[in-house]
Amino acid sequence: MLRYLVAQSGDEIFRRRALLKTIQRSGRLAFTLVEHAFDHAFGPRINPFYHLGALSFFFFWVVTASGIYLFIFFETSIEGAYRSVEYLTHEQWYLGSVARSLHRYASDAMVIVVLLHLAREFVLDRYRGVRWYAWITGVLLLWFLYASGIGGYWLVWDRLAQYIAVVTAEWFDWLPIFGEPMARNFLNNAAVSDRFFSLLSFLHIGIPLFLLLGMWIHILRISVAKTNPPRAIMIGTLLALTVLSALYPALSQGPADLDTVVSVVRPDWFYLALYPLIDVWSPGVAWGIAGGGTLLLMILPWLPRRREAAAAVVSLPNCNGCGRCFADCPYSAVIMLPRTDGLPYDSQASVNPDLCTACGICVGACPTATPFRRKTELIAGIDMPLLAIRTIREKTLTATTKLEGQDRVLVYGCQPGIDLTGLAQKGVGVLTLPCVAALTPSFIDFVITRHHADGVMLVGCAAGDCYHRLGVDWTEQRLAGQRDPYLRGRVPRERIATAWVAPSGAKRLTQALDAFRSRLRDMGPYQKGGSLPPPSASPSSNHGEVSDAAYRLG
Amino acid sequence: MPLIAWDDRFSVGVTAVDHEHRELIGLVNETHERLKRPGADITVSNFLGEIYTRISAHFALEEKLMRASRYEHFSEHKADHEQLLDDIRDIMDDYEDRQVFDEERFAQRLATWFSDHFRTHDARLHHKLG
Numbered sequence A: 001m002l003r004y005l006v007a008q009s010g011d012e013i014f015r016r017r018a019l020l021k022t023i024q025r026s027g028r029l030a031f032t033l034v035e036h037a038f039d040h041a042f043g044p045r046i047n048p049f050y051h052l053g054a055l056s057f058f059f060f061w062v063v064t065a066s067g068i069y070l071f072i073f074f075e076t077s078i079e080g081a082y083r084s085v086e087y088l089t090h091e092q093w094y095l096g097s098v099a100r101s102l103h104r105y106a107s108d109a110m111v112i113v114v115l116l117h118l119a120r121e122f123v124l125d126r127y128r129g130v131r132w133y134a135w136i137t138g139v140l141l142l143w144f145l146y147a148s149g150i151g152g153y154w155l156v157w158d159r160l161a162q163y164i165a166v167v168t169a170e171w172f173d174w175l176p177i178f179g180e181p182m183a184r185n186f187l188n189n190a191a192v193s194d195r196f197f198s199l200l201s202f203l204h205i206g207i208p209l210f211l212l213l214g215m216w217i218h219i220l221r222i223s224v225a226k227t228n229p230p231r232a233i234m235i236g237t238l239l240a241l242t243v244l245s246a247l248y249p250a251l252s253q254g255p256a257d258l259d260t261v262v263s264v265v266r267p268d269w270f271y272l273a274l275y276p277l278i279d280v281w282s283p284g285v286a287w288g289i290a291g292g293g294t295l296l297l298m299i300l301p302w303l304p305r306r307r308e309a310a311a312a313v314v315s316l317p318n319c320n321g322c323g324r325c326f327a328d329c330p331y332s333a334v335i336m337l338p339r340t341d342g343l344p345y346d347s348q349a350s351v352n353p354d355l356c357t358a359c360g361i362c363v364g365a366c367p368t369a370t371p372f373r374r375k376t377e378l379i380a381g382i383d384m385p386l387l388a389i390r391t392i393r394e395k396t397l398t399a400t401t402k403l404e405g406q407d408r409v410l411v412y413g414c415q416p417g418i419d420l421t422g423l424a425q426k427g428v429g430v431l432t433l434p435c436v437a438a439l440t441p442s443f444i445d446f447v448i449t450r451h452h453a454d455g456v457m458l459v460g461c462a463a464g465d466c467y468h469r470l471g472v473d474w475t476e477q478r479l480a481g482q483r484d485p486y487l488r489g490r491v492p493r494e495r496i497a498t499a500w501v502a503p504s505g506a507k508r509l510t511q512a513l514d515a516f517r518s519r520l521r522d523m524g525p526y527q528k529g530g531s532l533p534p535p536s537a538s539p540s541s542n543h544g545e546v547s548d549a550a551y552r553l554g
Numbered sequence B: 001m002p003l004i005a006w007d008d009r010f011s012v013g014v015t016a017v018d019h020e021h022r023e024l025i026g027l028v029n030e031t032h033e034r035l036k037r038p039g040a041d042i043t044v045s046n047f048l049g050e051i052y053t054r055i056s057a058h059f060a061l062e063e064k065l066m067r068a069s070r071y072e073h074f075s076e077h078k079a080d081h082e083q084l085l086d087d088i089r090d091i092m093d094d095y096e097d098r099q100v101f102d103e104e105r106f107a108q109r110l111a112t113w114f115s116d117h118f119r120t121h122d123a124r125l126h127h128k129l130g
Helices: A002-042 A048-073 A078-091 A096-123 A129-155 A159-173 A182-186 A194-218 A231-247 A274-280 A283-302 A324-328 A361-365 A389-401 A441-449 A471-479 A506-523 B015-036 B044-068 B074-098 B103-129
Strands: A334-338 A347-351 A409-414 A428-433 A455-460 A496-500
Touching: A002 A048, A002 A096, A048 A078, A048 A096, A048 A194, A048 A231, A078 A096, A078 A194, A096 A129, A096 A231, A129 A159, A129 A194, A129 A283, A159 A182, A159 A274, A159 A283, A274 A283, A324 A334, A324 A361, A361 A471, A389 A409, A389 A428, A389 A441, A409 A506, A441 A455, A441 A471, A441 B074, A455 A471, A455 A506, A471 A496, A496 A506, B015 B044, B015 B103, B044 B074, B044 B103, B074 B103
Parallel strands: A409 A428, A409 A455, A455 A496
Antiparallel strands: A334 A347
16 A cells, blocks of 8 residues: 555656646756847847846845835825825926836836746746745745735825725725725725725835845845846846836826725736736635635745755865865855864864755866866866766766867767757767866867867856856856866867857857868967967957956955 | 975965965975876876965965955955966966976976065065965
């Protein structure tokens, strides 16, 4: 019986996993199509789809700034609220109206961007395993975001606000928490008190503050979290919002009048979709949908859970506590602890397996992870049990021994990115790593200067959309001599190519590889003591965002 | 005779760094001895590879300390580190390409670099950290 149950639940998990994969795959396809179009329009570095989380932060600040301006003129009374908003909209059309519209449209944009962020992390499978924490805190933030928005609709005190007030009151009255029905406040004009309005304004400041606190908690476990999108995106977005605000200012839908029943309002579908349901069905059903939906989202990381590959392991005899792995880990999984083995060093690296995604970026940062060491002694200070530095060295040698010609290329690719299986051919070897930044630069040195191949190509996720967030940036900075470990200055940069491509960029990748090989043929075989490029010469274009080589010191 | 001799001037006053300076010099001398013995159990490649790695790691630690104390001569000091690593790699490549290992040249290069580096950069660092 027990065996039968186990077998059945195993079957069930298998089925669930298959269903999840199908949903994720089709979702990812949809995102890829849209992102591909945006890549074309803006280039991958400033594709807004790669900065959805950071964009949410940006919209929050736009809403805050415009909100502070509105607060100066807003009157917190039933009589004054509608009047003061009308004054801002019509009398002060140059600033007040723009501020109101910015406040409104940036909030709308934040909701849309947050929902896209949620969907995107889901289809990319970045919500399970060690990422459960960011997922759950993010789901809870939806409630704070929603509550902040409802408060904003309400304060305008137009007919939509009246509708929201009445329906919200009904909704909350269904819960047995208030001694007196809240709806009694909105029976008629005389029932609403100014004090209730002051309370609302207070809530409309307080809840967003809690939202901000929550956003901070949401990114706590992420190291070097990007809370600002690239400047071009910020400027472009703000400009677009301002133009929209000037052309189509946000307007009120007529003054609220509790003595009449609101019959026709135009609620925003993406914000207020639940409200007509509360009205038509019942508050209980709406609570069921909202609460049930939230619960479902919250347990999603365990339906089924994701098991990460074995976590990184520290080898104390090879670790002097230099802290480079700590500085580069995107998940704050590496911390520096006081020395435990009696060696006269201050600290040692330590891995928290609950946070490690086995991306290997720490190994790519370790100064002892060089292929130049003796095979039997090649244990890095920090290493991946499933793809140890020793194995990478062996695989590098295996992949290169059978290559022939003067245009031999070894491609180091990343596992979450574009599929590289079709790339291997005569003269091209392929080695896939968990992340392109899991490779220490000395491997590039090794392959080129030891004549294992004529050139090295690094293939990673689209720039700005690294699956492990920091892998592409770290790689570019290491090659450019801006981040440790540097690629040695005398390694000829013209023999290195980088291609940061989205899964849709197969054609572009093949073209880049062909062009690179043709350049290698022109160069002829590598000879030592050739060119001495300046250490800052980057093999690919230098981007402004890449220059942030700030170090976390442990 | 050891390839490089320890000198008290090499101390920068930080236990971990001094420990590694001693270890490095020890490693250079000891491996060199093993290399010269008849029927040596290691090869020149291994010897150089190991020294290269240990020096890389040592520099990484020193650079962390310098960054943490906002050492004003960081970039010069770092450039000197990168320079030596580049030189060692060149010597390694020379050996691989031509199977010649000029011990004298290697010892000379290391000894000069060590004493120069200690005298200028590490001594300045000593003032800063000590």
